[in-house]
Amino acid sequence: MTATPLPGGTWTLGDLTVTRFGYGAMQLAGPGVMGPPADRDGALAVLRAVVESGITHIDTADAYGPHVTNELIREALRPYPPELHLVTKVGAHRDADGGWPPARDPESLRRAVHDDLGRLGLDVLDVVNLRLGNALGPVPGSVAEAFGTLVELQRQGLIRHLGVSNVTPEQVVEAQSIAPIVCVQNAYNLAHRDDDELIDGLASQGVAYVPFFPLGGFAPLQAAELSAVADRLGATPMSVALAWLLRRSPNILLIPGTRSLAHLRENIAGAALVLSDEDLADLDKIGR
Numbered sequence: 001m002t003a004t005p006l007p008g009g010t011w012t013l014g015d016l017t018v019t020r021f022g023y024g025a026m027q028l029a030g031p032g033v034m035g036p037p038a039d040r041d042g043a044l045a046v047l048r049a050v051v052e053s054g055i056t057h058i059d060t061a062d063a064y065g066p067h068v069t070n071e072l073i074r075e076a077l078r079p080y081p082p083e084l085h086l087v088t089k090v091g092a093h094r095d096a097d098g099g100w101p102p103a104r105d106p107e108s109l110r111r112a113v114h115d116d117l118g119r120l121g122l123d124v125l126d127v128v129n130l131r132l133g134n135a136l137g138p139v140p141g142s143v144a145e146a147f148g149t150l151v152e153l154q155r156q157g158l159i160r161h162l163g164v165s166n167v168t169p170e171q172v173v174e175a176q177s178i179a180p181i182v183c184v185q186n187a188y189n190l191a192h193r194d195d196d197e198l199i200d201g202l203a204s205q206g207v208a209y210v211p212f213f214p215l216g217g218f219a220p221l222q223a224a225e226l227s228a229v230a231d232r233l234g235a236t237p238m239s240v241a242l243a244w245l246l247r248r249s250p251n252i253l254l255i256p257g258t259r260s261l262a263h264l265r266e267n268i269a270g271a272a273l274v275l276s277d278e279d280l281a282d283l284d285k286i287g288r
Contacts, residue, residue: 006054007272008246011208011253013182014161016085016126020246021271022057023050023264024212024257025069032098033064037259040072047076049261051084053268059185059210059255061089061131062115063100070119078121087210088116089165089185091131091146100135104146113153128159129185130175133166137187143171144178151179165212169198183208183253190241191221193287203251210253215241223286229279239270244283246271 008020028043030036037043050058060069073086080086090112093103103112109130116125130147133139143164153159163183164175175181184202188195188211199209215221215238222237230237245252256267275283 006268007243008254010056011251012206013085013087013127013208014180016161016182017083018057018085018253019055020253021055021268022059022210022253022255023055024255025058025060025073026064027257027259028072029065029068034094034098035065036068037072039259042261043072043259044076046259046261046264047073049264051077051081053264056081056083057085057087057253057255059087059089060120062112062119063089063092063094066094067115067119070116074119074121080122085126086120086122087127087129087163087183088120088125089129089131090116090150091129091165102134104130104132106145106149109146109149110153113150113158117158124157125159127161127163127182128153129163129165129183131165132171138166138168138171140168140170143167143175147175147178154179163208163210169195169201172198172202181207183210185210185212187211187213189214189216189221190226190244190283190286191216191223196287199249199252203249206251208251208253209249210255211245212255214245214254214256225282225286229275229282232279233273233275235270235273236266239266239273240275240279240283242267242271243273243275244280247275247280 006019006021010017011020091104092100161182163181165185226237230240258264
């Protein structure tokens with residue numbers, strides 16, 4: 001792959017400029033996001049193609065595998081290009097059954113940040129997201145102790161910028177009362193639009209919103225309106241869904257994941273689709 005202008009242009013996370021079209025590394029781990037990939041060489045090739053395509057925002061977490069995606073990123077890409085920025089996530093670990101129990105006490109968070117630094121081969125992490133809630137979504141409650149721990153690590157020079165993930169709007173406000181954040185990472189797509197108001201508010205503040213499960217997650221998006229627009233454009237429904245997200249708000253950053261070179265190319269091309277006013281009106285009916 002050769003670098004060409006990516007759909008959506010760029011966004012600034014604090015003092016870091018990233019492409020709005022990024023890449024999520026979670027799918028590079030084995031089934032259930034546990035263990036190594038079946039095709040390790042293929043996973044390394046995808047990561048190198050991500051950078052060659054011009055993408056400068058890779059999302060990862062040491063819980064993926066666990067440890068697998070961070071180790072793959074280090075092997076494939078280090079020494080890192082200066083324009084590449086790695087965004088990590090802490091606040092959960094993996095149990096023997098593949099679950100995601102919380103790990104948000106101060107000791108666990110400090111260990112997670114140091115693990116990220118070590119496995120990625122970095123002296124400082126560009127952005128660290130604090131993952132809250134559980135596998136079913138955000139859970140109300142104070143973020144003060146956990147977020148304060150990351151602020152302490154930031155002051156020690158181990159983290160440049162902070163974000164929050166899987167959070168309620170109230171938790172975003174509480175985190176911002178403690179320290180600045182550069183991004184919020186929540187579940188959001190054409191069919192699940194609970195965060196519409198939050199996205200617009202963050203956009204007015206210059207804070208990025210990074211939707212996970214942009215294509216529906218473990219249950220791919222399905223809607224008559226989506227299929228109709230895709231047929232009209234001669235595109236796939238997933239391409240239309242990505243293009244819609246880039247049009248939805250300028251602060252939305254995409255991190256679709258894949259373990260396939262062909263799928264990576266398809267995602268980039270799909271996000272570049274031009275949607276008409278008629279297309280947008282039809283798609284807007286899905287989440288309403």
